[in-house]
Amino acid sequence: MQGSQFSLKGKTILITGATSGIGKECARIFAELGANVVLSGRSEEKLKAVANELCLGNRPLICADLSDENSLATLACETPPLDGFAACAGIHYSSLLKFSDENEIEKIISLNCTAQIKLTRHLLRNKKFNKGASLVFMSSTSAFLPQPAISAYSASKAAMIAFTKALSAEIAPRKCRANAICPALVKTPMTESFLNQNPELAKIDEAKYPLGYGKPEYVANAAAFLLSDASIWITGTSLTVDGGLTGSK
Incomplete structure (x- = not known):
């Protein structure tokens, strides 16, 4: 595979x-495929735990709060020259718009969209992308298949x-590429708490997916493809990874 x-x-x-x-x-998957991964997150303790769990050795770990402008600038400065960028940070919540407060709306738009744009700008200004680099951003099927109570989330993902x-x-012009991935519901710690609170509703919802709910590795595999040379002629597009949800609509 590595050849x-x-x-x-x-x-x-x-990442x-x-x-x-x-x-x-x-x-995990990028490292298994031979990449030199640079991990970023808000918690140094959690970053170290992931690095230890995945046996990553002395790979770079950069703490960054994407909601903070100075933190974004620092992350871009400390990052080594890049061949790829997987923007996986984001948040999700459900609330009817009339019940959403201003802080909730601003937070979800900021972290899911504005922070991604600003970080990319910082990386470009610091000339961190090598020629031929590939950038992958996380959008969502909610961008084009919106549901009630996720209007701000849908807007943030459509913007991406x-x-x-x-x-x-x-x-x-530098042969760099940018693509988005649009997953449907994936079982992660962020979504499973909601699913566990509403098991009957989750069962009804999952029945809409011909291949069932997704797993994180399904999306990570798609990202690995878009970051690899196998996708060298693909740019400016969005890859839907949704277990057949939108295809059945």
Whole structure:
């Protein structure tokens, strides 16, 4: 595998949101495929725990709060030159818009969208992307298949699709690529607490998925493909990874 175009051997890849869920699984799979992973998250303790669990040795661990402008700048400065970037950090909550307060709306738009744009800007200004680098951003099927009580979340993820398309045109002269992944519901610590609180509702909802709910590795595998040379002619697009949910609509 490591000798193929699907290998990540020798590639240095930054992963944000690397302490849990999809980000953590990206760290595991990318490392298995030979990448030099750079892990970032808010908690140094959790970053060290992930590095130990995955036997990553002395790989770079960079603490960063993506809601803080200075922290974004520091992360971009401390990051080594990159061949890939997987932006996995994000949050989700459910609330009817009329019951959402201003802080909730601003937080979800900021972390899911604005912070990703700002961090990418900092990385570009610091010339951290090597020629031919690949950037992968996490959007969601909620961007084009919205449901009640997730209007702010849907808006933040739809914005990431538009951002990715525009960015891909900007960075194409250096043969760099930008793509988004649109997962449907994936069982992560962030979603399982909700599913466990509403088991009957979850059972009804999962029945809408021809292949069932997703696992973090399904999305991480898609990200690995987009970061590899096997996808070298793919840019400015969004890959739906949803167990057949939208195909059945």
